[in-house]
Amino acid sequence: MKLYNLKDIKEQVNFSQAVKRGLGRKQGLFFPETIPRISKKKIKKLINETFITRSQKILSIFIGSEIEKSIINKSIQKAFSFPGPKISYITKKILCCELFHGPTLAFKDYGARFMAQILSLLNAEKKSITILTATSGDTGAAVAHAFYKMKNIRVVVLYPKGKISKIQRKLFCTLGHNITTIAVDGSFDECQKLVKKAFNDIEIKKYTQLNSANSINISRLLAQICYFFEIFHLIPESIHNKIIISVPCGNFGNLTAGLIAKSMGLPVKKFILSTNSNNTVPRYLKTGIWNPYKTISTMSNAMDISRPNNWPRVQKILQKEQWKINKHLEYGSVSEESTKKNIKELFKKFNYISEPHASVAYTLLKKSINKKDLYGIFLGTAHPIKFQETVEKILQIKLQKPQVISKIIHLKELSYNIKPNFNTLKKILINHQ
Template sequence: MKLYNLKERSQSVNFDEAIKMGLGRDQGLFFPEKIPRLTNMDELLRMPVFERNVIIHRALIGDALTDEQLNAVVEKTYDTPVKLRPLDDKKGAAYCLELFHGPTLAFKDFGAKYMANCLSQISNQISKESSSNNKITILTATSGDTGAAVAQAFYGLENIDVVVLFPKGKISELQQKMFTTLGENIRTVAIDGAFDDCQKLVKQCFDDAKLVQSLGLNSANSINISRLYAQVCYYFDAIGQLSETERENVVVAVPSGNFGNLTAGIIAKCLGLPIKRFIAATNANDTVPRYLETGQWQPNETVETLSNAMDVSQPNNWPRIEYLVTSGQFDADLLNGVSVTESQTAEAMKQMQQQGYISEPHAAVAYHGLNQSLVEGETGLFLGTAHPAKFKSSVEDILSIELPLPAEIDAVKDKADLSVSMKADIDALKTYLLR
């Protein structure tokens, strides 16, 4: 299946090329011209998770991987559960889709593992066929969870180096320790600036053809199509866990920062998954909700919030959603946006606590958005994207509780931080990368 550069439609690549390149010319995103439609949806939703995910990925990537390769990738990627946790809601049934039961306790484990496993299969195949150097450097920016997921997924892999950029002092200490303490083939850089500055540096590096060639440069942000494809599957998993009656009117609220998660959900709907509509729930960085209301794309300066992994004012994945709308594959009326304040985020966390459920700020943003929109007879899903312990201090302050640390975090909390600090300067970054 061909993937096209949304900025330069003349550039088309196969899935294996897109996953290795990350970005196309002129920083363009790769995306299929048309999302295929899956048939026999009821039967698909009754299938075991492994079989269903193989079918979904085969539809999305064509023959880029052999059956043996694809089976291995799916088996290694989806080895942690996706859980639905019911909450009482006055308007309709509400569930939290818990996506944080992987090694770094965040939904991005799925995308990072899928990309790492795909690249490993592709790299091994190339190595068998050629004696040339096949070194890859993964350069990625993180506002929190991506860094840990990517670092863990690629840690120790041969012929792959990883460099993670993150905004200095703007993510939680425990989030940071999950990826800045590894060493070996993982390097981490604290950038003086916001996440958008980190993202800009990544894009500037990809504009340097010589740098891309010399380092085998790639990106593991959700700008890489493989990250999105991995996330499509857990929307099917969620709907498959609902009763047939509940599936008829499902509303999904997605906590949105760089908009990869929402893009994956919309791809799932285009594949035929029965989702009635979506809610794009952001924090104060509300570029998309304002755009949906006014039609004007006017990013403001990024502000810091409790839901810091969503502190993004210029979401990279929005052009993919825009394309699905303009190409007639997705109805824009099925998406509405809501911006959630800090006080509303805290109040949503308290509301969930009253129902016996401890959550964190990002899921709380989505929960608030769902509550503002859900009507009687609808089934609401909101995405739980990270374990509350990753935001231990804010959760404890807001809910007046003491939160125990999971083993995954407890193991790194006292380790030395190996990151280096750097100004948001492209020349300094290039020098560092080439060392």
């Protein structure tokens, strides 16, 4: 598999190099030189496979002979060894694809666990690696659990202090061992800025082999393609050509994976790019002006991102495929009031307990399902318990805690607290080898 740097096309790498480097020169994202096309006949066959077998085939198409097929297959089996996606019917025409049945109750488990397996595999020399990543909610837990107690790999996670839920924090700030967590007195974008600065710092590079586990890492992105194919396995074949998928968007990794799946031949009619009040991209698509505002804190905090890292990849796919906005990709943003209103609607009308991110996707989807022959799927990216206080307050009910949460809720948090100061982060990275 050949990839190139979107900011410097002369920088070309293979899959292994892209995974190990995370980012290219000038903070550029790696992108496949070609997206493999699969015939309709083969797509149909793939859809009928089991989730693991299909995922092994999809990822092997991308990775090719670079890593032995049997080794890749074992890595995928290990990475996806948890209950896969589930479909919940809200109405006859609107469905929710629940991607939160993994160990940290969020869709990020797929990408993070695959990346952990691959990186461990590629680290044959057993060098000491530091995974440095920022989280706006769910990435931190998924990455921390995926790499927990792995030899020669240390994880450092930055998160915006006071801006992620208690349960989100408990899932990754209580682990210790090879996991270091840092609460930054600022926004997610400020955390992201610190991470990017660290990757450019010569002194840090001298002492630490850095890698990123955000959705900018190609291994995470490719893993996410797999569950878009699983959606079609879980729904009736009679509606395969009538599907619109609404994706709650923060850093845009999920949407990028979905668009790659569509580019490969998966018959998704259209995607909906759904954001909360942090609506840089919807405004850009409407006006043609890229003008990020200051990040706003919302109840759908994993989407509180004003400068989404994966947007250049989305643009590249749209450009390559010559897909027109509105025909292949709708977009919109949802207010806090509408998010709340539709959490209530899903519960009171359809007896379905949802959380803020899924509600954002549902809100825009139901506006789109106005033609008789279309069916809509919105992605449920996190378990409602991760937003317990918000959901309980809105619905006036008590949520049942899954066992994984009951075990960790009383554990002590082990985070450093810092201002968004690069030198402070630098000291932590260099002094705690």
